[in-house]
Amino acid sequence: MVLVKASWIRSRQQALKNEQEMPAPGPELNRIKKQAGLKFRSIAAPWEEHFHIRYGVAPKKWTVRVMNTRWGSCSTATGRITLNLKLYNKPDACIEYIVVHELCHLIHPNHGKDFYALLEKELPDWKTRRKQLKA
Numbered sequence: 708m709v710l711v712k713a714s715w716i717r718s719r720q721q722a723l724k725n726e727q728e729m730p731a732p733g734p735e736l737n738r739i740k741k742q743a744g745l746k747f748r749s750i751a752a753p754w755e756e757h758f759h760i761r762y763g764v765a766p767k768k769w770t771v772r773v774m775n776t777r778w779g780s781c782s783t784a785t786g787r788i789t790l791n792l793k794l795y796n797k798p799d800a801c802i803e804y805i806v807v808h809e810l811c812h813l814i815h816p817n818h819g820k821d822f823y824a825l826l827e828k829e830l831p832d833w834k835t836r837r838k839q840l841k842a
């Protein structure tokens with residue numbers, strides 16, 4: 708969700724800029740996108756099932772695309788979760804953190820205290836993972 712402070716966005720933009728550049732749109736990018744999709748899928752599947760069983764929510768669609776300011780996004784209006792292709796170069800623990808973060812948004816769209824309480828409950832070490840993502 709886009710409820711973040713400008714300074715935070717700027718620091719994220721800087722962090723993402725330091726990431727490995729992605730190829731221009733074309734066959735190579737599509738190949739990476741497909742591989743990333745499979746990897747993200749395997750990490751997300753057990754969590755998707757867990758959230759469905761425990762909270763009765765499920766994303767309608769997962770999308771992978773290159774984003775410059777965010778690692779992921781979740782639209783409660785469309786039920787679509789988008790993951791940044793650049794996560795592909797990150798450790799699985801970080802990918803998992805973004806997956807769970809976005810799944811929590813299906814229940815709490817903003818970053819209020821209920822959202823963080825849920826995230827904390829589902830992924831108690833999320834802060835460590837977030838730190839790893841910024842490294």
Ligand SMILES: [Zn+2]
Pocket residue numbers: 708808812818
């Ligand atoms: Zn969020």
